[in-house]
Amino acid sequence: MDSLLSIIVFLPIVVGLLMLLVPKEQFAVFRWGSFLAMLATFFLSLPLLNGFVTSDQMQFVTKLPWIPEFGIDYHVGIDGISLFLVLLTNLLGPLVVLSTFSAVQDKVKQFYVLLLVLQTGMLGAFVSLDLFLFYFFWEVMLIPMYLLIGVWGGQRRIYAAVKFFIYTIVGSLLMLVAILYLYNNGPVDPATGKHTFNVLVLLGANLSAAQQSWLFLAFALAFAIKVPLWPLHTWLPDAHVEAPTAGSVVLAGVLLKMGTYGLIRFAIPLFPDAAVQWQMPILILSVIGIVYGALVAMVQTDVKKLVAYSSVSHLGYCVLGLFSFNLLGASGSVYQMLGHGLSTGALFLLVGVIYERRHTREISAFGGLAQTVPFFTFAFVFTTLSSVGLPGLNGFVGEFLVLLGAFGENRVLGIIAASGVVLGAVYMLWLVRRFLFGPLVHEENKNLPDLNGREWLVLAPIFILMVYMGVQPKPFLSRMEPSLQKAYSRVEQVRARAALEEELPGLFEASSPANAPASSPAGDSSETGEEARTAPAPGEGAEVDTGFDPLSLRMDDQRGQDVDPTDGVFEGVAR
C-alpha cells in the first residue's frame, strides 16, 4: 500500500527503458507494450480513489531519504487535489497511446519511449512533496515534450519547439533560484535539524513580505507560463499546431494543469502574503486571458490553433477561480482543470482523426462533414457542448463554480469573465458550423471514412466521464474540499487579519489574544462570532478566528469539516 504511488509513477518509465532493449522494427511491441503499461498504471491508480479518505491530510505517503546531506527526500503523497489530477493523467495515458496506433509510423520506438518518460514526469510532479523532487520531475517532463514537438511535429516544428523550450526554461530557472533561496532561508526540518526541501515543513516558513513577494513572483512566473496566463501564452498556439496529436492531447490535457496545480500547491500556500498582495493583478490577467483567448480563437482559420486559443480562455477560468480565494472558485478551478482535460483532450483527438485522413487543418477545407461522417459529427458536437459548458456535462460545473466564486470576490471582474460564456459559444459553434454543416463543397471530403472502432474506444471513456462529471460532481467536490480549505488556510488568515486591521487599526499590537473576541466588530459579525466560538480555536488563533469574513471559505461550520485555521501546515500522515 505504501509503495503504490511509487509504482504508479515509475511503471511507465520502467517499461519505457525496457523497450529500449527491443529492436526498433517491432512496432507492435512498442504500441501494445506502451498501451498495456499505461492501462496498468490506470488500473493501479483506481485503488487510490477507493483508499482515499476524505480529509485534509496527505495520503499514500512515501518518504525516503534521497540526499540526506542536503535534506532532499524522495517524498510523495496525494491529497484531494492531486488525486484527481493523477487519475486524469492516467486515464488519458492509455487513450493517447491508442490514438497513435496508426498516426505514428516514423521513429516508433523513440516515440513511445518518450511518451512513457513524459507520463512518469507528469505523475511525479503531481505527487512530489519535496521541492527538489518536484523540480526534478518538472524538468523530466520538459524534454520529452520538446522532442515530441520537434521530431514528430509539423512544418514549423523546430520554431515551435524552441519557443516552447525558451519560454518554459526561463520560468523554470527562476523557479529553481527561488527554490534554492527558500531552502536556505526556510525553517529547518525538526526531525533532522537541517534545511529541507520538504514542502510540508516549508509551509511554516516565516518570510518577510518582501521575500515572499519575490519568491512568489518567481514561482508564479514559471507556473503562469505553463498555464499559460496572458500575455505569456504565445508559445501555446505554435506548440499545439506543430505537435503531433498525442503531444497536443497530453499538452492540453495534463501539462497545462501543471501550471495551475503549481499555483495552488506551492505558490499560494507557501507565500500567502504575496498571494494576497498580487491577487488583483493576477485576477485581471486571467480575466483578460478569458476574453482575449476567446476573441482570438474566434478568428482562427486553423482548427488546432482555434482549440489552442480556447485553452488560453479556459485556463483563464482556472486561474480566476484559484485567485478568487474562496472555496467556490477554487473547487470550480480544479474541476475546470479536469473538465478541460477531457473536453480539450477529446477535441484534439478528433482534430487528429480528421487530420490523419485529410492532412490539413484549415477550417475552409471542410464543411458539410455531417453528411459523410455522422459518427464523427456526433462526437465533435458532443465534445463542443462539453467545451461550451452545457449544463449536464462536465464543463458547466467548473465554469459555474468559478464564475460564482469570482463574482463574490470582485463583481466587475466576475461580470467580464462571465462574458466568456457567450464568446465560448460563439467560437465553438462557429467552428462547428463551418466544419460540419453547410453544403459539402470539397470533393476530397466525399469519401472520408468515419470513426472506426479503435477511435470510438478512445473517445467513449471520455464521453462517459463527461456525462458523469456533469451529473455527479459531488464525489469529486467532497473529496477536494478539505484539501482546498487547507491550501487556503494561510491566505484566509492573512485576509482576515487585513480585514480586522482595516476596521480596528492597531488591534494586533494592542490587544491580547484573549480579548480579541470581545473587541471584534459587533456590527456585521454577531453570527460569525458565534461560529468562530464554536470552532476549535486554540490559543493564539483566537483573534484570527473571530474576524472571519462572512463571505469566506469557512461559512459552512455545520459540515463539520473545520480545519484549525492557525494550522497552516500540511501534515504528512503515516498510513
Next chain:
Amino acid sequence: MNEAAYLWLIPALPLIGSVIAGLVTLLTSHKEIHHPPKVVGWISSLAVLGSFLITVQGFLALRGLEPANRFLELTLFEWMAIGPLNLNMGFLLDPLSSTMLLFVTGIAFLIHVYSIGYMSHDRGFTRFFAYLNLFTFAMILLVLGDNLIVLFVGWEGVGLCSYLLIGFWHTKTENAVAGMKAFVVNRIGDFGFLLGMFVIFWTLLSQHGTPTFDFRLMQSQAHLIPAGAAALAGILLFVGATGKSAQIPLFVWLPDAMAGPTPVSALIHAATMVTAGVYMVARMNWLYEMTPLPLTIIAIVAALTALMSATIGLTQFDIKKVLAYSTVSQLGYMFLACGVGAYAVGIFHVLTHAFFKALMFLGSGSVIHALHEEQDMRKMGGLFKKIPITGWTFLAGWLAICGIVPFAGFFSKDEILWKAWSSHNELIPWLPKALWVLGFLTAGLTALYMTRLVAMTFFGKSRVEPEKEHHIHESPWTMTLPLVVLAIGSLTVGFLGTPEFLGLGPNRFHAWLEPVFSGELYAVQAPGSRQSIDLAEQRAHGTDSPFVFADGDENATFRTVQDEHGHQATETQTDAHGSVGTDAGTEHGTDAHATPAGTDAHGSVDTHGAAAASHGGAAAHGGGHGEHDTTMEWILMFASLGMAALGIAIGLFLYLRSPATPVSIAAGFGGLYALVRDKYRVDELYDATIIRPLVGISRSFLWKVIDVRVIDFIVNFVGLAAKGTSFIFRFFQSGYVQAYAFVILLGLAVILFRVF
C-alpha cells in the same frame, strides 16, 4: 414535505425515448433509408404521452391537497455541494408548474404525433424524434426544477435542442447559421441570467442568510434581500428572459428560427420554450414584488415588443415569418401581464396562446405540406375548400388570436388589457394607461395581420403555381387529428379563466394559481438559518409592489388591504385562503365571514373588497365603488372586441375586396414601409455595431498585432538579445537541448558525487 416519488418519471420517459431514437439514428446513419422506421416516432410519442399521464396524476394529487399545502416535491440527489453552496437535483410540482407541465406534455404529445406524418418522408426522421424527445425532457426539467439551477439546466437544454432543430436541415448554410444565431443570442441572455443568480446567492450570503438557489428557501429569505439587490437581480434575470422569450433587444433570433421544420416552430418556438421566460418571471414573482423598477422595465419592454413585432408581422409574406412575429408580439402580451404584477394572467395567456399558436403553426405546416414546401403567401389563396380540415381548424386559431368571444384568446388578452389599465405604477403614474393604449393598438394590429394571413392563404383567388395546383391534398390523419384537438382547445380553454365580472363565478384559473403568487405555499424554515422565518414579516417586505390594483380580484390588492389592517390581516389570511375559494378570500382578506366561492353573493363581496382597497389610497381612477369598476371592465371589454372586429373588417376589405389597396398604401409609406418590412434593420444594426467590429478587432488587432507583433517580438527579442550579448556564453546557449540536458545531468552528477 409531500414526497412524490413518481415525479422523476415525467422527465425520464422522454429522455429514454430520446436515447432510443438517438441510438437508432447513429446505428442506421451509414445505411440508405427509404422508409423511416415509424415505430421510433411512435415510441417517442408514447414516452411523451406517459409523461402527460403522470403529470395528470400529479395534478389530481395536488387537487386533493389543501391549497396552502399544495405542492409535491422530490429530491433526486445532491448535485453540487461545496463551501456555502448546497445544490440538489430536485423537482417541485405545484399549481404553477403543474399547469405549465400539463400543456407542455399534452401539446408536445400532439406535436409528436403530427410529426410522424409531417416528417414521414425525411431522411432524418429518427434524428428528429431524438431531438424532439430531448427537447421535451429539457422543457420538463425547466418547469419541474425546484431551484434556479435545475431550471437553468432545462433552460440551456431547450436552447440546445432549439439550436439542433433549427439547423435540422443542416446542409443549407442559412439553416445552420440560424441555429447558431439562436444559441448565441440565447447565451447573451443566459449571461444576464447567471449574473442574476449570482446576485441573489451572494446577497443572501452577505446578509447571513442561507445562500441557496432553491425556490422555496430563497423566497422564505426574501426579507434579507435589500431592495437594490432585488432590483438588480430581477433585471438581470429578465435579461435572460429577453433572450429565451424573444423580447427587445434579443428578439432577433426567433424569426430566423423558422428555418427549422414546422412542428418545431409550433412546439418550441411558439407553444413551450419561448414562454419559459414568462414562467421564470412568474416563478420569481416574490422577487419582482419587492421593488417597482424591474416590473416597470418589463412592462415597458413588453408593450413595445408587442407593438413593434405586430407591425413587422403586417409586412411579411412568408406565412411562418408572420406567425413568428405574431409569437413575439403575443409573448409581449404575456410579459405585459407579468409587468403589471398579474402573473396569473400572464400564465393564462401562455396557456391559451400555446393552443391557438401551436394550432396555427401546425395548420401552416399542413398548408406548406399540401403545397410542397411553398411558404410564400403570395403564391397561395383559395385553399379553404381544398384542405377543409386545415382550413376550419385554422379559423378557430384565427378567431382565438384576434380575441373574438368566446375563443380562448379573448379571455386572456382582454384580461391583460384590463390589468394594464387598472394597475398603478409608483414610478410613472401615467404608465398604466400608456401600456393599455399600446396593448389596445396591438390588439387591432393583431386582428389585421392575422386576417391578412387567413385571407391571403385560404380565401380569394388561387395564386398557387399551376404545377403544384393539382397536387394539393389534405394531410394524413396523424396531422389533422392534432389540429382538431388543438382547435377544440382554442375554443374551450378560455373558459378555465372566465373573469369575475361576467357573472360566471370566480376566476378558477386564478384561484388555482393563487397560492403560488400569494407566497403562502412557500413558507419554509431555512435550515441552518438563525432567523425563524416569520411569514408576516416576509409579507410586509413584499408589499412594495409597483402595480397595485384598484379593483379587487388580484393578490396585489390583498396586499393593500393587508397594509391597511396590519397585523390582523396577516393572521387571518391563511385561514381565509385555506378554507375558502381563494378569490373570495382575497377580496375579503380580513373578514371572518368569507363567503364560499361561487355564490351569488359575489357582487357584494366585490364591493367590500374594492372599498377596502380604495382606502389603501391605490385607487387611481375614482375606484371604491365596485359597480363602477365592473362598468369599466365591461367598457374596456367591448372596446377591445370592437378593435378586433375593426381589424378583421379592415383586413377582409383590404385583402379580399380590394387587393390593390394594400400595395398602394405600402407604396405611399415608401421608406417607412421598407424599414418595417426589413424588420427595422435591427439585424443590420447589430451586425454593424457589434459583430463586425468585434471580429475585426480580434483578427487585425488582438491576433495579428498584439500576439504576433508585440508579444512574439518581445519573446524573439529576448532570445536575440541573449544571443547577441552573451557571446562568451554561447556554448551554454547553443539552442541544442541535448547540450542543456547534458549540463543538467552534469550538475546532477556533481551534486551526487559530492554527496556520496
